[in-house]
Amino acid sequence: MAENKSDTASGLKPTELRRSIVEMAYAGSSVHIGCAFSMVEVVSSLLGQVMNLGSGADDRSRDRILLSKGHGVMALYAAYSALGWLEKAHLEKYFSDGSLLHGLAEARVPLMEVSAGSLGHGLPVAVGYALGKRRLGEAGHVYCIVGDGEMNEGSMWEAVLFAGHHGLENLTIIVDANAHQAMGRIADVMNMEPFAAKFAAFGFETHDVDGHDLELLTKTFRQPSTSGRPRAVIARTVKGKGLSFMEDNNEWHYRRLTPELLEAARKELQGKSNHA
């Protein structure tokens, strides 16, 4: 596993990850592109700048990322590939017969940590894992990315309740708050606001930030916590962020790229700087 080059300019580049996601999604004719695009900066910040990636997969003290909103998994595949943890060939063979990577997070994939295709699973596992690490006195922070729609699930709030009560200070929950769930806007289907106030009421230290501002995200994650409480970072994001025809358009939970749209996507992403 690579050293984390957190203080150099060579961290993960959001635009490159989006390019990688587009190519992978086209290769596999995959849906869920918008879901992956909204969390690209969160993933870039965590894996590219914030997390201690340790000396290798077996290093128990390294920080971990557990993806609870499993349908955003292409963002992690792209990041893992960029970090050299996942051979690029796996992305090129996306969804082909006998291939490794599914359209939802699976713990059987190296470093994927948790199976999270079904919503409401990843966070309880992350909470148990953080508890276990604390009991062992083991270093390493647990970052769990959840969806705002996923927070409809009762099991998520069970886990939040537990983490708050037990003061799991080695846990950070990041809500990819892209304002959409599968069938519509969060505000219309099942209002979850005020998110931060809900987490605060459950005993969390909360931060409500722009989820596409890489610097701000990194600054927020790096802020030393003195509260002795778990943290919730509400990352305000745009579903499909990065491509004009996808942004805030919930169709891109389901749509697949045509050859024409692939070209349009390549062109638009080509024009963007790597830090955009």
Add this chain to the structure above:
Amino acid sequence: MRERLSDILVNACQSDSRRIVLSGDHGYALFDALRKKSPSSFLNVGVMEQAMVGMAAGLAKAGFRPIVYGLSAFVPMRVLEQIKMDLCHVSYPVILLGDGAGLVYSTLGASHQCGEDIAALRPLPGIKVFTPADADELEAVFEEALNTNGPCYIRIGKSDRPPVKQEKLKSTAPRVLRTTAPERPILVTMGSMTAFGAELSKAEADGGFDLGHLAVLRVKPVHAEVVEALKSAHEIWVLEEHHRSGGLASSVSEAISEAGYAVPRLRVWSLKDQFVHSCGSYQHALSEHDLSDEQVRLAFARAIREKRN
């Protein structure tokens, strides 16, 4: 059996610091000794079965070997998908204890009764399912479950009859409690029905009719010895406190046919395709399924009369 269960939990936790017992606010006095002797090994997570199983998976991921306690009506029934995805899919070594299985909670009604747990779990890849009847069987079952690197479910039902016979069991292989001539039926039981089955087969033997008796401790995977003991039986009688579909009769007959043998004639006394309707004692609840002691005794007597004619 409960005293032994308490001892087993204490020993398991004291001898292995990776053990931790989770309960979803159930079990009260069962954990008194554990809380006293190994307080850090017990965690009441609160009334949250779904997150409890997820957290057990997370603890297993961190290197622990959790034991998750619940009533069988909730663990596994309420958390079946968590068991499938959080435990089975990743083969985590987590032991699930489902207490009060069957109609034990006769006065509390359908929500706390559970005759479908084995059927629900059997299709989940890699999980072992155990059905101990008494303290000795419980010991053998735990011995195997604690040493299994994957998920296990231990079904604990009514066990207030005297133990069949006290003996140290070497494994979870079936117990041959009574042998008989090949033309006689073999009674097959698990869990709560084993002690009663032993009583019945003894009474029939005293009355001059030799009924074989095989007690099954592990219904998934079925031991080869079960098939061996039953494949050439003239007739198999199954008595189980579980619904007909997917329980002991299903497991045993499927194992025989999968092994390439014709399934002998099968007679099954099991829970019917219905809920218990009215409130009352355990025996009353069983009677709605024609499974009370008295009903089963009469049914056996009838069946034996038919055999003799």
